Amino acid sequence: MSNSIYDFRASRLNGEEEQLEVYRGKVLLIVNTASECGFTPQYAGLETLYRNLGVRGLVVLGFPCNQFGAQEPGDAAAIGQFCQANFGVSFPMFAKIDVNGDNAHPLYNYLKHEAAGLLGTEAIKWNFTKFLVDRNGQVVERYAPATKPEELTPAIEALL
Template sequence: MSTIHQFSVSNAQGQPVSLTDYKGKVLLIVNTASACGFTPQYQELEQLYQRFKAKGLVVLAFPCNQFGAQEPGTDNEIQQFCQLNYGVSFPVMAKLQVNGPEASPLFAYLKDNARGLLKTRAIKWNFTKFLVNQQGEVVKRYAPRTKPASIASAIEDML
Protein backbone atom coordinates (compact mmCIF):
# COMPACT_ATOMS: atom_id res chain seq x y z
CA MET A 1 0.00 0.00 0.00
CA SER A 2 1.28 3.45 -0.83
CA THR A 3 1.41 6.29 1.68
CA ILE A 4 2.14 10.00 1.64
CA HIS A 5 5.71 9.14 2.62
CA GLN A 6 6.46 8.35 -1.04
CA PHE A 7 6.15 12.03 -2.00
CA SER A 8 8.50 14.98 -1.96
CA VAL A 9 7.38 18.60 -1.88
CA SER A 10 9.19 21.92 -1.98
CA ASN A 11 9.63 24.16 1.00
CA ALA A 12 9.21 27.92 0.68
CA GLN A 13 12.87 28.26 -0.31
CA GLY A 14 12.36 25.82 -3.19
CA GLN A 15 14.31 23.00 -1.54
CA PRO A 16 12.93 19.46 -1.76
CA VAL A 17 11.43 17.95 1.39
CA SER A 18 10.79 14.22 1.52
CA LEU A 19 7.63 13.35 3.40
CA THR A 20 9.49 10.33 4.78
CA ASP A 21 10.88 12.94 7.19
CA TYR A 22 7.42 12.83 8.83
CA LYS A 23 7.18 9.08 9.42
CA GLY A 24 5.82 8.49 12.89
CA LYS A 25 4.08 11.89 12.98
CA VAL A 26 0.39 12.73 12.69
CA LEU A 27 -0.01 15.28 9.90
CA LEU A 28 -2.69 17.85 9.25
CA ILE A 29 -2.19 18.91 5.63
CA VAL A 30 -4.02 22.09 4.58
CA ASN A 31 -4.24 24.07 1.35
CA THR A 32 -4.13 27.70 2.44
CA ALA A 33 -4.50 31.26 1.17
CA SER A 34 -3.70 34.67 2.65
CA ALA A 35 -6.72 36.62 1.37
CA CYS A 36 -9.55 34.19 2.07
CA GLY A 37 -12.48 34.38 4.46
CA PHE A 38 -11.01 31.29 6.12
CA THR A 39 -7.51 32.79 6.51
CA PRO A 40 -8.05 33.37 10.27
CA GLN A 41 -7.90 29.57 10.58
CA TYR A 42 -4.12 30.02 10.54
CA GLN A 43 -4.50 31.08 14.19
CA GLU A 44 -6.35 27.89 15.17
CA LEU A 45 -3.93 25.77 13.13
CA GLU A 46 -1.05 27.33 15.07
CA GLN A 47 -2.87 26.66 18.36
CA LEU A 48 -3.32 22.99 17.41
CA TYR A 49 0.33 22.78 16.44
CA GLN A 50 1.49 24.32 19.71
CA ARG A 51 -0.83 22.07 21.72
CA PHE A 52 0.20 18.79 20.08
CA LYS A 53 3.61 19.20 18.45
CA ALA A 54 5.46 17.70 21.42
CA LYS A 55 3.25 14.60 21.06
CA GLY A 56 3.95 14.28 17.33
CA LEU A 57 1.59 16.54 15.35
CA VAL A 58 2.89 18.48 12.37
CA VAL A 59 0.70 20.93 10.48
CA LEU A 60 1.81 21.33 6.85
CA ALA A 61 0.39 24.31 4.98
CA PHE A 62 0.41 24.45 1.18
CA PRO A 63 -0.49 27.87 -0.22
CA CYS A 64 -2.62 27.73 -3.35
CA ASN A 65 -3.86 30.49 -5.68
CA GLN A 66 -6.50 28.41 -7.49
CA PHE A 67 -9.54 29.69 -5.60
CA GLY A 68 -10.49 33.28 -6.28
CA ALA A 69 -6.81 34.22 -6.74
CA GLN A 70 -6.63 34.57 -2.95
CA GLU A 71 -2.93 33.68 -2.71
CA PRO A 72 -1.19 35.91 -5.28
CA GLY A 73 2.02 36.50 -3.33
CA THR A 74 5.45 34.96 -3.71
CA ASP A 75 6.57 32.21 -1.36
CA ASN A 76 8.62 34.76 0.57
CA GLU A 77 5.66 37.16 0.89
CA ILE A 78 3.45 34.29 2.09
CA GLN A 79 5.99 33.34 4.77
CA GLN A 80 6.14 36.93 6.00
CA PHE A 81 2.35 37.23 6.02
CA CYS A 82 1.91 34.03 8.04
CA GLN A 83 4.54 34.94 10.60
CA LEU A 84 3.60 38.60 11.02
CA ASN A 85 -0.18 38.15 11.11
CA TYR A 86 -0.60 34.76 12.78
CA GLY A 87 2.75 33.85 14.34
CA VAL A 88 2.81 30.65 12.31
CA SER A 89 5.65 28.36 13.32
CA PHE A 90 4.57 25.20 11.49
CA PRO A 91 5.94 24.56 7.98
CA VAL A 92 4.38 26.64 5.21
CA MET A 93 5.59 25.04 2.02
CA ALA A 94 5.96 26.40 -1.52
CA LYS A 95 2.84 27.48 -3.34
CA LEU A 96 1.31 24.75 -5.48
CA GLN A 97 -1.85 23.68 -7.30
CA VAL A 98 -4.31 21.23 -5.80
CA ASN A 99 -6.64 20.67 -8.78
CA GLY A 100 -6.29 20.26 -12.53
CA PRO A 101 -3.51 18.94 -14.74
CA GLU A 102 -0.81 20.82 -12.81
CA ALA A 103 -1.98 19.53 -9.42
CA SER A 104 0.71 18.44 -7.00
CA PRO A 105 1.09 14.63 -6.95
CA LEU A 106 0.69 14.80 -3.17
CA PHE A 107 -2.71 16.46 -3.48
CA ALA A 108 -3.77 14.05 -6.23
CA TYR A 109 -2.98 11.25 -3.78
CA LEU A 110 -4.79 12.95 -0.89
CA LYS A 111 -7.90 13.50 -3.02
CA ASP A 112 -7.87 9.87 -4.21
CA ASN A 113 -7.68 8.60 -0.65
CA ALA A 114 -10.16 10.95 1.04
CA ARG A 115 -13.08 12.11 -1.05
CA GLY A 116 -15.11 15.19 -0.30
CA LEU A 117 -18.84 15.73 0.04
CA LEU A 118 -20.82 13.41 -2.24
CA LYS A 119 -17.58 11.50 -2.89
CA THR A 120 -16.17 14.31 -5.01
CA ARG A 121 -12.45 14.23 -5.66
CA ALA A 122 -11.80 17.92 -6.40
CA ILE A 123 -10.91 20.33 -3.65
CA LYS A 124 -13.61 22.99 -3.60
CA TRP A 125 -11.89 25.83 -1.72
CA ASN A 126 -9.01 27.00 0.47
CA PHE A 127 -8.45 25.41 3.87
CA THR A 128 -9.50 21.88 2.98
CA LYS A 129 -7.77 19.72 5.58
CA PHE A 130 -6.43 16.15 5.43
CA LEU A 131 -5.61 14.20 8.57
CA VAL A 132 -2.85 11.62 8.09
CA ASN A 133 -1.76 8.99 10.62
CA GLN A 134 1.76 8.07 11.72
CA GLN A 135 2.00 5.43 8.99
CA GLY A 136 1.27 8.01 6.27
CA GLU A 137 -2.30 6.86 5.60
CA VAL A 138 -4.99 9.44 4.91
CA VAL A 139 -7.56 9.10 7.70
CA LYS A 140 -10.07 11.88 7.00
CA ARG A 141 -10.78 14.94 4.88
CA TYR A 142 -12.32 18.04 6.43
CA ALA A 143 -14.18 20.82 4.64
CA PRO A 144 -12.91 24.41 4.60
CA ARG A 145 -15.65 25.43 7.03
CA THR A 146 -14.46 22.88 9.60
CA LYS A 147 -12.69 24.82 12.31
CA PRO A 148 -9.29 23.39 13.19
CA ALA A 149 -10.18 23.35 16.89
CA SER A 150 -12.97 20.88 16.16
CA ILE A 151 -10.37 18.38 14.87
CA ALA A 152 -8.44 18.41 18.15
CA SER A 153 -10.09 15.31 19.61
CA ALA A 154 -9.46 13.29 16.43
CA ILE A 155 -5.80 14.36 16.54
CA GLU A 156 -5.51 13.56 20.22
CA ASP A 157 -6.97 10.07 19.65
CA MET A 158 -4.25 9.40 17.05
CA LEU A 159 -1.32 10.60 19.18
Protein backbone atom coordinates in the same frame (compact mmCIF):
# COMPACT_ATOMS: atom_id res chain seq x y z
CA MET B 1 -0.76 5.05 -7.03
CA SER B 2 1.43 5.48 -3.99
CA ASN B 3 1.03 3.49 -0.81
CA SER B 4 1.52 6.29 1.70
CA ILE B 5 2.19 9.95 2.16
CA TYR B 6 5.90 9.21 2.56
CA ASP B 7 6.28 8.47 -1.16
CA PHE B 8 5.97 12.20 -1.96
CA ARG B 9 8.25 15.19 -1.95
CA ALA B 10 7.45 18.89 -2.04
CA SER B 11 9.33 22.16 -2.06
CA ARG B 12 9.35 24.26 1.10
CA LEU B 13 8.75 28.02 0.94
CA ASN B 14 12.54 28.51 0.87
CA GLY B 15 12.76 26.34 -2.25
CA GLU B 16 14.37 23.30 -0.59
CA GLU B 17 12.95 19.95 -1.68
CA GLU B 18 11.69 17.88 1.23
CA GLN B 19 10.83 14.19 1.20
CA LEU B 20 7.69 13.68 3.29
CA GLU B 21 9.45 10.61 4.69
CA VAL B 22 10.91 13.02 7.29
CA TYR B 23 7.45 13.03 8.92
CA ARG B 24 7.25 9.25 9.34
CA GLY B 25 5.74 8.41 12.71
CA LYS B 26 4.01 11.79 13.05
CA VAL B 27 0.32 12.63 12.80
CA LEU B 28 -0.08 15.11 9.96
CA LEU B 29 -2.69 17.75 9.26
CA ILE B 30 -2.23 18.84 5.63
CA VAL B 31 -3.99 22.06 4.62
CA ASN B 32 -4.21 24.09 1.41
CA THR B 33 -3.91 27.70 2.54
CA ALA B 34 -4.39 31.24 1.23
CA SER B 35 -3.55 34.68 2.62
CA GLU B 36 -6.62 36.59 1.37
CA CYS B 37 -9.45 34.18 2.16
CA GLY B 38 -12.34 34.44 4.58
CA PHE B 39 -10.90 31.32 6.24
CA THR B 40 -7.39 32.83 6.55
CA PRO B 41 -7.86 33.42 10.32
CA GLN B 42 -7.72 29.60 10.61
CA TYR B 43 -3.94 30.02 10.48
CA ALA B 44 -4.22 30.99 14.16
CA GLY B 45 -6.08 27.79 15.03
CA LEU B 46 -3.67 25.67 13.00
CA GLU B 47 -0.73 27.25 14.80
CA THR B 48 -2.41 26.63 18.17
CA LEU B 49 -2.91 22.95 17.31
CA TYR B 50 0.74 22.69 16.22
CA ARG B 51 2.06 24.37 19.37
CA ASN B 52 -0.20 22.43 21.75
CA LEU B 53 0.00 18.97 20.16
CA GLY B 54 3.34 19.12 18.35
CA VAL B 55 5.17 17.80 21.40
CA ARG B 56 2.94 14.70 21.17
CA GLY B 57 3.66 14.17 17.48
CA LEU B 58 1.36 16.44 15.42
CA VAL B 59 2.80 18.33 12.45
CA VAL B 60 0.71 20.79 10.43
CA LEU B 61 1.81 21.13 6.80
CA GLY B 62 0.64 24.23 4.92
CA PHE B 63 0.39 24.28 1.12
CA PRO B 64 -0.44 27.73 -0.28
CA CYS B 65 -2.69 27.64 -3.34
CA ASN B 66 -3.93 30.40 -5.64
CA GLN B 67 -6.66 28.38 -7.40
CA PHE B 68 -9.63 29.69 -5.42
CA GLY B 69 -10.53 33.30 -6.11
CA ALA B 70 -6.83 34.18 -6.62
CA GLN B 71 -6.58 34.53 -2.85
CA GLU B 72 -2.88 33.63 -2.65
CA PRO B 73 -1.28 36.05 -5.14
CA GLY B 74 2.06 36.52 -3.38
CA ASP B 75 5.40 34.84 -3.97
CA ALA B 76 7.08 32.59 -1.41
CA ALA B 77 8.67 35.51 0.45
CA ALA B 78 5.36 37.38 0.70
CA ILE B 79 3.53 34.25 1.89
CA GLY B 80 6.15 33.53 4.56
CA GLN B 81 6.15 37.15 5.75
CA PHE B 82 2.36 37.25 5.90
CA CYS B 83 2.06 34.00 7.87
CA GLN B 84 4.77 34.97 10.35
CA ALA B 85 3.69 38.59 10.86
CA ASN B 86 -0.04 37.94 11.17
CA PHE B 87 -0.27 34.51 12.79
CA GLY B 88 3.21 33.60 14.08
CA VAL B 89 3.15 30.49 11.91
CA SER B 90 5.95 28.12 12.91
CA PHE B 91 4.67 24.93 11.27
CA PRO B 92 6.19 23.86 7.92
CA MET B 93 4.98 25.88 4.95
CA PHE B 94 5.54 24.71 1.40
CA ALA B 95 5.82 26.44 -1.96
CA LYS B 96 2.62 27.46 -3.70
CA ILE B 97 1.01 24.55 -5.59
CA ASP B 98 -2.10 23.64 -7.54
CA VAL B 99 -4.42 21.20 -5.77
CA ASN B 100 -6.82 20.62 -8.69
CA GLY B 101 -6.49 20.23 -12.43
CA ASP B 102 -3.79 19.02 -14.79
CA ASN B 103 -1.00 20.64 -12.76
CA ALA B 104 -2.17 19.44 -9.36
CA HIS B 105 0.66 18.41 -7.08
CA PRO B 106 0.96 14.58 -6.92
CA LEU B 107 0.54 14.72 -3.13
CA TYR B 108 -2.86 16.34 -3.56
CA ASN B 109 -3.91 13.84 -6.22
CA TYR B 110 -3.11 11.13 -3.65
CA LEU B 111 -4.90 12.88 -0.78
CA LYS B 112 -8.04 13.46 -2.86
CA HIS B 113 -8.07 9.84 -4.02
CA GLU B 114 -7.64 8.48 -0.49
CA ALA B 115 -10.29 10.72 1.10
CA ALA B 116 -12.95 11.89 -1.32
CA GLY B 117 -15.19 14.81 -0.49
CA LEU B 118 -18.97 15.06 -0.47
CA LEU B 119 -20.76 12.54 -2.68
CA GLY B 120 -17.41 11.00 -3.59
CA THR B 121 -16.06 14.02 -5.42
CA GLU B 122 -12.29 14.31 -5.34
CA ALA B 123 -11.79 17.97 -6.28
CA ILE B 124 -10.79 20.38 -3.54
CA LYS B 125 -13.64 22.89 -3.20
CA TRP B 126 -11.87 25.81 -1.51
CA ASN B 127 -8.96 27.01 0.62
CA PHE B 128 -8.36 25.40 4.00
CA THR B 129 -9.54 21.91 3.13
CA LYS B 130 -7.81 19.68 5.68
CA PHE B 131 -6.52 16.11 5.51
CA LEU B 132 -5.69 14.16 8.66
CA VAL B 133 -2.98 11.51 8.24
CA ASP B 134 -2.07 8.89 10.85
CA ARG B 135 1.40 7.91 12.10
CA ASN B 136 1.62 5.24 9.37
CA GLY B 137 1.13 7.73 6.55
CA GLN B 138 -2.47 6.71 5.83
CA VAL B 139 -5.12 9.35 5.13
CA VAL B 140 -7.76 9.08 7.85
CA GLU B 141 -10.19 11.90 7.13
CA ARG B 142 -10.90 14.95 4.98
CA TYR B 143 -12.43 18.07 6.53
CA ALA B 144 -14.27 20.93 4.84
CA PRO B 145 -12.84 24.46 4.79
CA ALA B 146 -15.50 25.65 7.27
CA THR B 147 -14.36 23.09 9.85
CA LYS B 148 -12.34 25.06 12.38
CA PRO B 149 -8.94 23.64 13.38
CA GLU B 150 -9.93 23.43 17.06
CA GLU B 151 -12.84 21.14 16.10
CA LEU B 152 -10.25 18.58 14.95
CA THR B 153 -8.65 18.24 18.37
CA PRO B 154 -10.51 15.05 19.41
CA ALA B 155 -9.74 13.30 16.11
CA ILE B 156 -6.08 14.33 16.28
CA GLU B 157 -5.73 13.28 19.92
CA ALA B 158 -7.21 9.86 19.07
CA LEU B 159 -4.28 9.35 16.65
CA LEU B 160 -1.64 10.63 19.04
